[in-house]
Amino acid sequence: MRVGVFICHCGNNIAGTVDVARVAAEMRKLPGVVYATNYMYTCSEPGQEEIKQAIRKEGLDRIVVAACSPRMHENTFRKTIEKAGLNRYFLEMANIREHISWIGEDKELNTNKAIEAVKMAVAKVMNNKPLYSSSFKVNKRVLVIGGGVAGMQAALDCADGGLDVVLVEKSPSIGGMMSRLDKTFPTIDCSICILGPKMVDVVQHEKIKLYAYSEIDEIKGYVGNYQIKIRKKATYVDWSKCTGCGACMEKCPTRNAYDHFNFGVATTRAINIPFPQAIPKKAKIDPEFCRQFTKGKCGVCAKICPTGAINYEMKDEIVAEDVGAIIVATGYGLFDLDKFPEYGAGRYPDVITGIQYERILNASGPTSGHILRPSDQTEPKTVVFVSCAGSRDKSLGVPYCSNFCCMYIAKQAILTKDHIPDSQSYVFYMDIRSNGKGYDEFTRRAQEEYGAKYIRGRVAKIYPKGKKMVVRGADTLLGTQVEVEADLVVLATAVISAPGAAGMAEKLHISYDTFGFYVESHPKLRPVETNTSGVYLAGACQGPKDIPASVGQGSAAASKVLSLFSKDMLESDPAIAQVNINACVGCLKCVKTCPFQAIKEEVLRNGRKVAKVIETVCAGCGVCTSTCPCGAIQLQHFTDNQLLAEVNAICQS
Amino acid sequence: MAEKEYAYYSGCSLEGTAKEYDTSLRLVMKTLGVKLAEIPDWSCCGSTPAHTVDHVFAAALAARNLAIIEKMNTHTVTVPCPSCLTVLKKAHIGMTTDESFKNEVNALLDEPYEGKVTAKSSLQVIYEDIGLEAIADRVTHALPDLKVVAYYGCILNRPPDIAQFDDPENPVAMDKVISALGIEVLDYAFKTECCGAAFGVPKRAMVNELTHKILSMAIDVGANCIAVACPLCQQNLDLRQEQVNQTMGSSFNIPVLYFTQIMGLAYGYSPDDLEMDKLVVGADHLIRSRIPVEEYRKMKEAEAAAAKKPAKAKEMKEEPKETAKAEEN
Numbered sequence: 001m002r003v004g005v006f007i008c009h010c011g012n013n014i015a016g017t018v019d020v021a022r023v024a025a026e027m028r029k030l031p032g033v034v035y036a037t038n039y040m041y042t043c044s045e046p047g048q049e050e051i052k053q054a055i056r057k058e059g060l061d062r063i064v065v066a067a068c069s070p071r072m073h074e075n076t077f078r079k080t081i082e083k084a085g086l087n088r089y090f091l092e093m094a095n096i097r098e099h100i101s102w103i104g105e106d107k108e109l110n111t112n113k114a115i116e117a118v119k120m121a122v123a124k125v126m127n128n129k130p131l132y133s134s135s136f137k138v139n140k141r142v143l144v145i146g147g148g149v150a151g152m153q154a155a156l157d158c159a160d161g162g163l164d165v166v167l168v169e170k171s172p173s174i175g176g177m178m179s180r181l182d183k184t185f186p187t188i189d190c191s192i193c194i195l196g197p198k199m200v201d202v203v204q205h206e207k208i209k210l211y212a213y214s215e216i217d218e219i220k221g222y223v224g225n226y227q228i229k230i231r232k233k234a235t236y237v238d239w240s241k242c243t244g245c246g247a248c249m250e251k252c253p254t255r256n257a258y259d260h261f262n263f264g265v266a267t268t269r270a271i272n273i274p275f276p277q278a279i280p281k282k283a284k285i286d287p288e289f290c291r292q293f294t295k296g297k298c299g300v301c302a303k304i305c306p307t308g309a310i311n312y313e314m315k316d317e318i319v320a321e322d323v324g325a326i327i328v329a330t331g332y333g334l335f336d337l338d339k340f341p342e343y344g345a346g347r348y349p350d351v352i353t354g355i356q357y358e359r360i361l362n363a364s365g366p367t368s369g370h371i372l373r374p375s376d377q378t379e380p381k382t383v384v385f386v387s388c389a390g391s392r393d394k395s396l397g398v399p400y401c402s403n404f405c406c407m408y409i410a411k412q413a414i415l416t417k418d419h420i421p422d423s424q425s426y427v428f429y430m431d432i433r434s435n436g437k438g439y440d441e442f443t444r445r446a447q448e449e450y451g452a453k454y455i456r457g458r459v460a461k462i463y464p465k466g467k468k469m470v471v472r473g474a475d476t477l478l479g480t481q482v483e484v485e486a487d488l489v490v491l492a493t494a495v496i497s498a499p500g501a502a503g504m505a506e507k508l509h510i511s512y513d514t515f516g517f518y519v520e521s522h523p524k525l526r527p528v529e530t531n532t533s534g535v536y537l538a539g540a541c542q543g544p545k546d547i548p549a550s551v552g553q554g555s556a557a558a559s560k561v562l563s564l565f566s567k568d569m570l571e572s573d574p575a576i577a578q579v580n581i582n583a584c585v586g587c588l589k590c591v592k593t594c595p596f597q598a599i600k601e602e603v604l605r606n607g608r609k610v611a612k613v614i615e616t617v618c619a620g621c622g623v624c625t626s627t628c629p630c631g632a633i634q635l636q637h638f639t640d641n642q643l644l645a646e647v648n649a650i651c652q653s
Numbered sequence: 654m655a656e657k658e659y660a661y662y663s664g665c666s667l668e669g670t671a672k673e674y675d676t677s678l679r680l681v682m683k684t685l686g687v688k689l690a691e692i693p694d695w696s697c698c699g700s701t702p703a704h705t706v707d708h709v710f711a712a713a714l715a716a717r718n719l720a721i722i723e724k725m726n727t728h729t730v731t732v733p734c735p736s737c738l739t740v741l742k743k744a745h746i747g748m749t750t751d752e753s754f755k756n757e758v759n760a761l762l763d764e765p766y767e768g769k770v771t772a773k774s775s776l777q778v779i780y781e782d783i784g785l786e787a788i789a790d791r792v793t794h795a796l797p798d799l800k801v802v803a804y805y806g807c808i809l810n811r812p813p814d815i816a817q818f819d820d821p822e823n824p825v826a827m828d829k830v831i832s833a834l835g836i837e838v839l840d841y842a843f844k845t846e847c848c849g850a851a852f853g854v855p856k857r858a859m860v861n862e863l864t865h866k867i868l869s870m871a872i873d874v875g876a877n878c879i880a881v882a883c884p885l886c887q888q889n890l891d892l893r894q895e896q897v898n899q900t901m902g903s904s905f906n907i908p909v910l911y912f913t914q915i916m917g918l919a920y921g922y923s924p925d926d927l928e929m930d931k932l933v934v935g936a937d938h939l940i941r942s943r944i945p946v947e948e949y950r951k952m953k954e955a956e957a958a959a960a961k962k963p964a965k966a967k968e969m970k971e972e973p974k975e976t977a978k979a980e981e982n
Contacts, residue, residue, distance in 0.1 A: 341822030347840075463842030465873065 001126055004035040004060035005118060006051055007096075008042035008067035014101040019111040023066065023096075026115045032126055034058055043073050048080045055084040062086075062125040066094040066118045087130035089574070089637055094121040116650050123649035127642045131574035136616050138224040139324035140565045141166065145216060145504070148176020149195060149547055150539025151329030152202050153554030154561075158327075159207035161562045166321045167202065168230055171260070172213045173278035175199055176331055178547060180261065182361040182369075185411040186442035192277055192364070199279045209321075212280055217318060219326070219507045220597065222617055223534025224570045228321045234314040235284035237271070241309035244281035246273055248301035248310070257289035259366075262359045265352070265374065266366030271301045271310075276364050283309075325534045325564055327557045328518060329550075330504060332540035335390040335398070335493040343389070343462045343491060349375040350469050351462055351489045353389075354408060361415050371419045373488045376467070380487030383416050384471045385409045385427045386459045390494030392430060398494045400515070403544035405492035406433045410443040412490065413452035425452040426484050428459050428473050436548070455482060462489055495544040508535050509619075517543045528557045536560050575637040576618035577625060583632035584610040590624035590633055599624060659778060660722045660730040661689035664698055664737040671734070671884035673928035677913040678733055678775055680927065684791050684920045685783050689731070692721055698737040699744070708747075709754070713761040715744035720766040733775040733913075735809040735883045741772045742815050774809060776882045776912065777818045780826040785833040792834055793921040795949035798942045801915065802841035802876040803827035804867065806848065806886040821845070827912050831880055834919040835946070843870045850889040858900070864893055865901045872907065878939055880912045887911060891933045908936035918943060 005027040009015035020038040027036035035058045039047050042065055054060055063086065065077050070093040078088035094117040104110045140163055144155045147169030155167045173179070179199075181191035202208055211230055218229040237248075252269035259266055261274035270290035273283050283301075291298035292312050302310040334355060337346035344351050350373050352360075363369035373380045387409055391402040406429065413425040427446075432454070434440045446452045457474035464470070468485040475482045497516025498504075505512040510530040511519040518541050521529035528536050536557040539550035564570075577590075577599070586609035591599045598617035602610055611633065613624075622635045631640060667675035682689055699714030719741060722730050732738040748755040749768040759765040773781075779788065805824045813821040822845065828838045846867050849860035868890065871879050881887045891909040898904055910932070917927040924930070924940055944952070 341820055345823060347823075463870075465842075465870075 001032050001062060002034045002058065002060050003030075003032045003062040003064060003122055003125060004051070004054050004058060005033055005037075005064045005066065005122065006042050006047075006054075007036070007038040007114075007118070008047070008065065009038060009040045010068060010097055010101075011041070014067070014097050017101045017105060017107050017110045018096060018114045019107060020114075022111055023114050023118060027064075027118055027122065030119065030122055032062075033122060035060060042067050043076055048076070051077070051080050052084040055081065055086065060086075062090050062092075062128065064092050064094060064118060064121045064125050066096045066114065066121065068097040069093075069095045069099075087132075089131040090125065090128055092121040092125040092128065094118045119649045120646040123645040124642050127639075127645045128637070131636055133571040133574045134615065135569040135571050136224060138565060138568060138570050139226075139322055140164070141321075141323040142325045142327060142561050142565075143168065143226065143228055143321065143323040144327045144329060146170075146176070146329035146331055146539070146541070147174030147202070147210070147212070148329060148331045148539060148550070149178045149198070150331070150545075150550040150554040151176070151327070152198055153551045154327045154329060154538050154558045155208050156198065156201055156205065157555050157558030158561055159205045161558065163207065163561065163565060165205075165208045166211065166228070166230075166323060167208055168211045168214050168216060170213070170215050171274070172235070172282065172284050173261075173274050173280065174202060174210070174212060175277075175279065177355070179275065179277070180263075180355060180362070181358050182363075182365075183411060183415060184547060185407045186436075186438040188411070188414070196277050199277070203279050210280070211319075212282075213284060216504065216507060222596075222619070223532075223564075224324045225616065226323045226326060226534070228323060230319050230321060232317040232319060234316050235282070236287070236290075236310065236312055236314045237283045237285060238309040238311055238314075239280065239282045241307040242282045242305075243307060244273060244278075244283070245306065246283070247304050247306065248283055249273060251300050251304045253298065253300055254289050254291055257286050262366055263353065263356050265356045265359045285310075285312075325536065325561045326508065327536045327538055327554075327561065328504070328508060328510070328530075328541055329538040329554065329557075330498045330501065330541040332544060333496045333498045333501075335396075335496060337491070337493070339390055339396060339493075340491065342460065343386070343489075344464075348462065348464055348469060348489075349373075350380075350487065351491065354385075354405065354412065354490055354492045357412055357488075357490045358408075361412065361419070369419075371416065371488075378487075379420055379423075381420065381423050382484065382486045383413075383423060383425045383488045383490065384469075384484050384486040385413060385425065385490045385492065386471070387427065387429045387492045388458070388494075389491035391492075393494075396494070398496065398515070400544070401433060402492070402495035403433075404495075404546040406431075406443065407436070407439055407546065409490075409492055410434070410446035410452070413446045414450045417450040417452070425450075426471075426486070427452055427454045428471070429454055429456060430458065436546070457482070495540070498541060501541065508532065510535055517541065528553055528560055534564070572616055573620060575635065576615060576620045577613045577622070577633050577635050579611050579613055580632045580634065581610045583630055585630055585632070586610050587629065589627050589629070593623050593627045595619075595621065595623060656686050656688050657782065658688040658690055658727050659773075660692050660725050660727055662692055662695060662698070662718060662722075662730050662732045662737060662741070662772075664700075664732065664734040666734050666736075666884035670888055671911075673931040674733055674884060674887070674911045674913060677911055677917045677922075677927045680922055681779075681913045681916045681920065682775075685779070685787060687778070687783065690725060690727060692718065692725070692730070695721065698734075698740050700734075700736040700740045704740060709757050709761070711740065712744040712747055712754070712758045715740045716748060716758050716766040717762055717764075719745060719770045719772075720762060720764045722770045723767060724764075728769050729771045729773060731773055731775050731778045733882070733884075735774060735806060736885065738772055738774050739808050739815060741770075742817075745770060745772065746815060774818065774882070776809070776826055776830070779916075780830055781818075785829060788830060788916070789833045789835070792919045792946060794919055794943050795946050796834075796836050796915075796918055796940070796943050797949065798877070798939050799836050799915070800875055800877045801831050801836055801838050801880050802871045802874060802878075803831060803838060803844060803880045803912070804841070804848075804871075804886060804890070804909075805844045806881065806883045807845060809882055810845065827880060827882060831912060831915055834916060836915065836919065839874045839876050841871065841874055841876070843867050846870075848886055848889045850885045853889065853893075857896075860889070860893070861897050861900045864889060865897050865903060868894065868897065868905045868907060869903065872905070877907060878915075878936065879907060879909045880915055881909055882912055894934055906934055908932055908934045908939065910936060921945075 007020045024036040024038045082088045096114045144167045155165045214232045217231040220227040248271045254270035257270045259268040271285045287293040359365040434443045457476045459473040461472045471484045501516040538553040538557040602612035699711040704711035810824045849863035
């Protein structure tokens with residue numbers, strides 16, 4: 001066996017705090033190592049060329065690269081040695097950057113630690129076996145979760161690229177948050193006017209199958225072959241018969257149902273169609289408020305419906321769909337008023353959230369687009385906007401910026417002046433964050449042309465005084481306390497992860513951060529990929545995003561799926577579990593512990609029961625290997641022998 | 654109900670300017686079946702300029718008392734004065750979370766404090782340990798004329814990680830306790846507003862302005878009485894009312910009662926028992942209509958019956974409301 005060791009300087013990243021030459025010199029002393037060297041950038045083209053030449057000249061058959069995390073360059077070097085004729089699994093990487101040089105400052109200690117780390121890699125590589133991947137067929141259908149603007153864009157791009165798309169939306173209509181907005185910044189074009197045509201395209205596209213008012217129940221499988229169970233929630237209205245005429249909604253005697261679409265600005269009927277442009281435009285019953293469900297008698301809608309679509313006995317229905325890739329576009333949530341006791345915690349009707357104000361501004365909203373304050377339905381003359389209501393506030397668990405509030409506040413201030421010319425808007429802000437194209441000009445316009453008064457400082461308290469709301473805050477530019485008597489106060493509440501985001505991530509086997517936002521594969525270079533192959537992200541489920549960014553990500557995720565599906569077969573990772581049937585006693589504990597249901601029972605010809613790994617399903621997590629009482633199941637490339645060789649290597653020194 | 658026992662740290666105010674708080678609290682606790690055990694040889698809590706000069710010394714002043722309480726039968730102390738409470742809790746939290754701080758403080762003490770005492774404000778004991786039901790059970794008198802706003806002051810509920818009681822922005826404990834007595838309590842936006850008392854000597858003009866805000870908001874929401882749980886709040890709002898009137902051109906005449914005095918009134922104690930004469934702004938006009946609950950109920954029932962006959966349309970709406978109110982009382 002002829003091992004070659006290549007120590008990377010990574011510029012000064014490693015060489016700055018590790019004596020790389022000494023590490024190489026130490027490696028040369030090891031039995032089996034016939035070649036060891038150090039190089040400035042091993043990942044560069046000449047660096048890789050050096051590896052290839054050394055393999056040829058020195059007849060190397062095992063390679064160790066001591067450099068950065070294998071997450072960065074393992075694939076690079078695997079390809080390099082493959083080109084030089086070695087099996088790609090005859091490569092081991094020792095992570096002497098993230099694990100050593102970046103975290104310690106003492107060069108002597110770092111060097112000693114690096115020597116041990118590389119020794120381990122040498123011991124492991126000498127025990128490595130050649131592995132070969134097999135290929136499997138790809139199901140070229142894609143599931144898009146979430147029918148907001150990001151999900152719709154992804155679905156349309158995939159469908160236009162010739163893929164069959166399954167689009168699942170949990171609310172009764174697609175459109176998401178954007179369908180609730182009145183106008184959009186910085187162009188003040190009507191949100192639903194630009195979104196509506198897209199919504200129609202989605203529903204009319206022959207390649208898109210839409211499941212509205214449905215949720216993901218279960219996801220099984222792996223890239224190329226997912227089995228999805230979708231829960232079609234009971235609407236109590238047969239949508240194949242419903243024409244969306246709205247007669248039921250008009251006659252429904254329950255007038256106090258919570259209006260999810262309008263974020264509770266107004267109430268709606270217990271049977272309702274969320275908004276005029278809803279797609280699909282179908283009615284659904286809210287059993288929490290419907291008298292037929294709460295009191296057991298009513299039936300008005302059933303009597304009135306001209307097509308007999310009402311069915312109070314309807315149950316949730318589970319449907320199965322098979323797909324090959326998943327785009328997650330589940331959007332975001334918003335802080336509720338109850339997070340702000342100093343602003344009344346929802347006790348004051350004239351303190352509302354930004355999205356609620358959006359509905360008040362909107363022509364299809366509860367006030368038909370006339371700005372009327374909730375308490376007495378009068379026109380407010382003084383409107384105060386409070387930015388960063390929760391955002392950038394560590395004490396509320398939201399240390400991050402919510403990204404688009406500065407912009408929509410400026411827009412709402414402009415619209416307020418448009419609607420009520422003799423009104424005055426005030427904006428309490430921490431910083432104005434307007435770094436998009438045309439954004440800064442827009443916030444300046446709000447101030448210079450529309451006379452919005454911007455006050456730099458935070459709001460300490462909001463309290464009622466007669467019919468007014470007094471907003472007390474700091475003006476940090478003047479260095480004084482200010483009080484503004486307002487008719488209406490709008491809080492730009494923090495953007496948070498969508499309700500249920502964590503549960504969805506667990507179903508998808510993707511990671512999420514402390515705040516519930518999904519984690520991309522690389523923050524700069526792989527922004528729409530996840531670490532689970534076949535699952536992609538789009539829009540605000542990954543972090544607060546405005547419309548252009550969400551649409552961009554929708555298209556990006558679609559292009560990733562299209563390129564994945566450009567091949568008919570995918571290669572499987574051979575680093576998976578394998579059962580030694582001679583050692584297996586058939587206890588089948590592994591079947592129970594496998595988180596991916598990748599192990600099943602098999603009966604051999606002699607009638608003996610053993611475990612069998614389904615190669616395409618196994619994710620290579622290794623849970624089964626530590627479960628197995630007799631060491632019969634081994635994770636390839638991470639076998640007990642290979643790991644013990646590493647342990648021996650450090651224990652001997 | 655088994656008798657509850659608490660160590661009772663009255664603090665200096667309740668021996669002097671807030672004597673009536675002490676008297677009324679003792680009476681109310683007796684009625685509620687709570688035994689208050691005196692702390693032998695208690696001393697200053699440390700809520701003096703000490704804590705602005707030296708944290709260890711301030712904590713030592715508090716911890717001396719905590720160490721004494723630790724040797725008593727009960728390890729829970731109830732403290733009526735929020736200033737005392739804050740320093741006691743602060744010393745306790747500091748000494749139980751930071752070993753070196755604890756050693757520094759204990760080095761100044763004859764008897765070390767080991768961190769076993771729980772300190773609760775008297776309001777917290779009444780609200781949480783005794784509970785609204787037991788509070789309501791003992792009511793003997795109705796006070797129909799009282800319209801109360803509860804003023805908590807700045808430090809009863811803050812900072813939240815020290816106070817560990819109720820909401821720091823919109824506390825409700827006192828509102829609920831007084832409501833449980835059958836007395837009308839109004840929503841009040843300035844429950845925790847600064848009254849400026851700490852600047853009573855150096856910056857009188859500012860204090861007058863701040864106090865004016867608190868008083869005028871109480872009048873604006875329709876209150877005729879302010880309930881407090883802090884000797885300094887009481888002194889500032891009551892004693893300075895005339896001063897505020899003179900400097901701000903107002904004409905406030907709103908009595909400021911300790912919540913325990915209001916409880917005492919509902920439990921049938923006489924104004925003399927509760928030392929109501931110690932108030933600068935008298936509350937006699939509000940108490941005059943005090944009436945035993947039984948009589949009050951009969952009176953209300955008669956009123957409801959009289960109202961029923963002429964206005965039949967109103968009947969449906971009025972009736973359940975009135976009976977509900979009567980039951981409450």
